[in-house]
Amino acid sequence: GAGVSQTPSNKVTEKGKYVELRCDPISGHTALYWYRQSLGQGPEFLIYFQGTGAADDSGLPNDRFFAVRPEGSVSTLKIQRTERGDSAVYLCASSTGVRSPLHFGNGTRLTVT
Amino acid sequence: AQTVTQSQPEMSVQEAETVTLSCTYDTSESDYYLFWYKQPPSRQMILVIRQEAYKQQNATENRFSVNFQKAAKSFSLKISDSQLGDAAMYFCAYRQPQGGSEKLVFGKGTKLTVNP
Numbered sequence: 001g002a003g004v005s006q007t008p009s010n011k012v013t014e015k016g017k018y019v020e021l022r023c024d025p026i027s028g029h030t031a032l033y034w035y036r037q038s039l040g041q042g043p044e045f046l047i048y049f050q051g052t053g054a055a056d057d058s059g060l061p062n063d064r065f066f067a068v069r070p071e072g073s074v075s076t077l078k079i080q081r082t083e084r085g086d087s088a089v090y091l092c093a094s095s096t097g098v099r100s101p102l103h104f105g106n107g108t109r110l111t112v113t
Numbered sequence: 114a115q116t117v118t119q120s121q122p123e124m125s126v127q128e129a130e131t132v133t134l135s136c137t138y139d140t141s142e143s144d145y146y147l148f149w150y151k152q153p154p155s156r157q158m159i160l161v162i163r164q165e166a167y168k169q170q171n172a173t174e175n176r177f178s179v180n181f182q183k184a185a186k187s188f189s190l191k192i193s194d195s196q197l198g199d200a201a202m203y204f205c206a207y208r209q210p211q212g213g214s215e216k217l218v219f220g221k222g223t224k225l226t227v228n229p
Contacts, residue, residue, distance in 0.1 A: 033216065042117075042204050042219030043158070056216065089156055093217075099146075099210050102217060104158035 002026065004105035006092050012111045013082055021077040021108045025094030032075050033102060034067055035091040043091055049075060082112045115140045117207050119220035126195045127228050133180075134190045134223050136205030143167075145209045147181065147188045148217070152202040161203070164188065192225075200227045 005024040013019050025032050030051055035043035045059040049069045057067075064082075069075040079086055089109050093102040116139045126132035138147070149161040164172045164181050172179050176196075180189045192199055205220040 031215070035217075040221075042119075042206075042221045043217075045216045045218070048216055059216075091156075091158065093158070101148075101160050101163065102158075103160075104150075107156040109156075 004092055004094055004103050006090075006105035006108050008108055009106065010109045010111070012113060015082060015084060015112055017082050017112075019079050019082055019110065021079075021090050021110070023075045023077070023092030023094075023105060025073065025075070025092070026103055027073075029094035029096055029103070030072070031095045031097060031100075032069060033093045033095075034075070034077050035093065037089045037091055037107070039088075046077070046090075079110075082110075084112045086110060087112045115142075115145075115207050115209065115218050117205050117218050117220040119205055119223050121223045122221070123224045123226070125226040125228060126192070128195055128197060130195055131191060131193045132195055132225065134192075134203050134205075134225070136188045136190070136220060138186050138188065138205070138207050140186070140207065140209070142209055145207060147179075148206040148208065149177070149179070149188075149190045150204045150206060150219075151199075152204060152222070153200075158204070162190065195227050197227050197229060200225055 007022045032049040034046040037043040048056040052072045064080045066078045089107040091107045093104045095102045118137045145166045147164045150158045162174045176193045202222045204222045206217045
């Protein structure tokens with residue numbers, strides 16, 4: 001079946017612009033995670049959704065970052081007033097529950113010029 | 114907070130040989146999961162193997178096995194009969210199945226090169 005889908009695959013934007021990154025989880029997966037992976041680092045947790053609600057947003061670095069999952073399926077990560085330091089690969093993952101493995105998408109590479 | 118440490122930024126192995134990647138972690142919990150993920154240039158994180166902390170038996174998946182030492186908080190990955198397709202970044206990760214988040218905490222990764 002289809003895996004986790006992330007769009008766009010690559011995004012180049014200018015400093016100060018607004019961007020939206022989309023994640024389509026595997027059908028039926030109630031848990032959805034966003035991670036950020038900077039060059040040469042492991043993924044760092046941003047936010048976790050259980051259904052429509054953000055159960056843990058402790059990883060969001062500041063109030064420029066926001067994520068939604070209005071119908072409990074597709075999620076959008078929104079970044080306002082982008083900065084060059086926001087350049088990274090943004091990974092999305094989904095799972096069926098607490099003790100189930102996470103399935104990752106191919107990520108979106110964001111470059112802020 | 115839980116932390117995961119991978120002390121080997123890079124490792125190399127000859128094709129068909131065996132290599133071991135190291136990982137240590139820090140936690141005060143007794144119930145948790147440990148994982149090894151592989152990340153090829155496609156960027157997708159692929160689950161290689163997982164271990165439940167309450168299981169004493171080391172997990173095995175074909176050519177991949179782990180050495181789980183709970184008291185020492187060590188979780189190494191052994192790759193036997195290495196293949197060219199094993200070349201990738203390998204990340205060790207920790208997950209606590211309660212507490213409201215169940216998020217994965219990753220190490221910084223080890224880049225594995227397989228030489229023909």
